[in-house]
Amino acid sequence: MSQRSCLSVILAAGEGTRMKSAMPKVLHAIAGLPMVAHVVKAAEAAGATGVALVIGHGADEMRKAVQKFAPKAETFVQEKRLGTAHAVLAAREAVSNGYDDILVMFGDTPLIDAQALAAARQKLAEGAAVAVIGFRPPSPAGYGRLIEKGGHLIAIREEKDCSDDEKKIGFCNAGMMAVAGKHALRLLDQVGNKNAKGEFYLTDIVEIAGAEGLNVVATEASFESALGINNRAELAEAEAIWQARRRREAMLSGVTLIAPETVYFSHDTEIGADTLVEPNVWFGPGVKIASGAKIHAFSHIEGATIASNCDVGPFARLRPGADLRNKAKVGNFCEVKQATIEEGAKVNHLTYIGDARVGAAANIGAGTITCNYDGYSKFFTDIGEGAFVGSNSSLVAPVSIGKGGYIASGSVITESVPDDALAFGRARQKTIPGKGKELRERLASAAAARKKAAE
Known part of the structure; x- marks a missing residue:
């Protein structure tokens, strides 16, 4: 089958009115990626x-989004929504390009797995003209039934048209199918619209192909894989299923998740073996974590690279461009953005490091x-190897702290500090005996006068 070419036709023209959104339904995200992009990834x-x-x-809006996750995809507009077969034929130009296999999929089934699609393609390689993907829901009510006879699929029957015996069938139509490229256009062009809705149904090609003596079969996908998303409640359910799959995959690959159900991954999260993740951690897009790292509770990480044996959190926020090198530490209530924290460096607590290098x-x-940031532009801070920056210091960029430099606590540093130098950037302390008592009395008197005036 590896030698067979394949076109995936993904139907994504639905308005998705039940999503109650101005955004096209299939652009709503699962794990930070539009659901239609999940379908594209499965097809590929x-x-x-x-x-x-x-x-x-x-x-x-769709075309713009597609450029990000499928830049080579061709887009075709279905001007009028006249049924699923009509939608596939909107891509007639692509379908006619001589592909061996045509996969017909839906942009709102983000959990479909590649194995189910490959199984349908395998049936085509074995000689079938059409392979319909079916599934077994907990209750078949409302789904079209797959009617089989002698190992062949002879019809897809909508529930309202099923006999009492056919309604007992638990094997249902998932909507997706694979069609041999050499038959696809001929079968699609024979689909009519003589039905109550006057639409052209893709499912009709099962009986059309059968009438031609072609082999039509059904393959089976898991119930979860075939789930379609129609509203935000179902979107949340799909997110939960995706996250459960990804957590299990991470744990089986050697990652420790202390409370798996509280950890949220993005579609592209990379996390190495022997990494420990404590409860309530959120990974946004673009996170890469090497082996042996510790991610403590309530940390929020996106667009960051974390090297081996780093220590992050609790309550840390790593924003895009954060680059932690081997054995670096970013502790509690710290934020790092567009900055490199080099090997063994420590940013322990209550600190913001942005547009910087920490040696x-x-x-x-x-x-x-x-x-x-000065309100208009960003500037860089360079902190050298082995430098020590005391608590409550403000480093006003652009500025550099040399190798081994020492910044006294409470300093505001506006000029670069040479290697091994000690810098104070604060006003000299002055103590006036008795002045505190005098100040309190003056302030109390003023407060009392204001109160009396208000009465």
């Missing part, structure tokens, strides 16, 4: 060499901030 994993996306509502083995004291 099953060997699809081409993608034809049939769109309708929000066509311009190897440097120590950043509590309450330190890099003042990187």
Whole structure:
């Protein structure tokens, strides 16, 4: 089958009115990725060499989004919604390009797995003209039934048209199918619209192919894989299923999740073996974690790279561009953005490091901030290897702290500090005996006068 070419036609023209959203339904995200992108990824994993996306509502928005996750996909607009067969034929130009296999999928089934698609393609490789993907829901009510006879699929029967015996069938239509490319257009062009809705139904090609003596079969996907999303409640259910799959995958690959149900991954999270993740951690897009790291509770991480044996959190926020090198530490209530924390450096608590480099083995004291933004532009702070920055220091960028430099606590540093230098950037303390008592009395008297005036 590896030699067979395959086109995936993904139907994504539905308006999704039940989502109650101005955004096209299939652009709503699962694990930070539009649900239609999950479908594209599954198709590609099953060997699809081409993608034809049939769109309708929000066509311009869809095209813009597609460029991000499927830049080589062709888009076709279904101007009028006249049924699923009509939607596939909107991509006639792509379907006619001589592909061996045509996979027909739906953009709102983000949990479909590549194995189910590959199994349908395998049936085509074995000689079937059509392979319909079915599933077994907990209750078949409302689903079209797959009617089989002698190992062949002879019809897809809508529930309202089923006999009493057919209603007992638990094997239902998931909507997706694989069609041999050499038969696809001929079968699709024979689909009529003589039905109550006047629409062209893709399911009709089962009986059309059977009438031609072609082999039509059914394959089976899991119930979860075939779930379609129609509203935000179902979107949340799909998210939960996706997260449960990903957590199990992570744990089986050697990651310790102390409370798995509280950890949330993104579609592209990479996490190495022997990493420990404590409860209530959220991974946004673009996170890469090497082996042996510790991610403590209530940390929020996105767009960050974390090297081996780093220590993060609790209550840490790593924003895009955070780059933690081997054995670096970012502790509680710290935020790091667009900054490199080099090997063995420590940013322990209550600190903001943005647009900066913290050199190897440097120590950043509590309450330190890099003042990187002047309201118009961002500036860089460079902190050298082995430097020590005392607590409650403000480093006003652009500025550099040399190798081994020492910043006294409470300093505001506006000029660069040479290697091994000690810098104070604060006013000299002055103590006036008795002045505190005098100040309290003056303030109390003023407060009393204001109160009396208000009465």
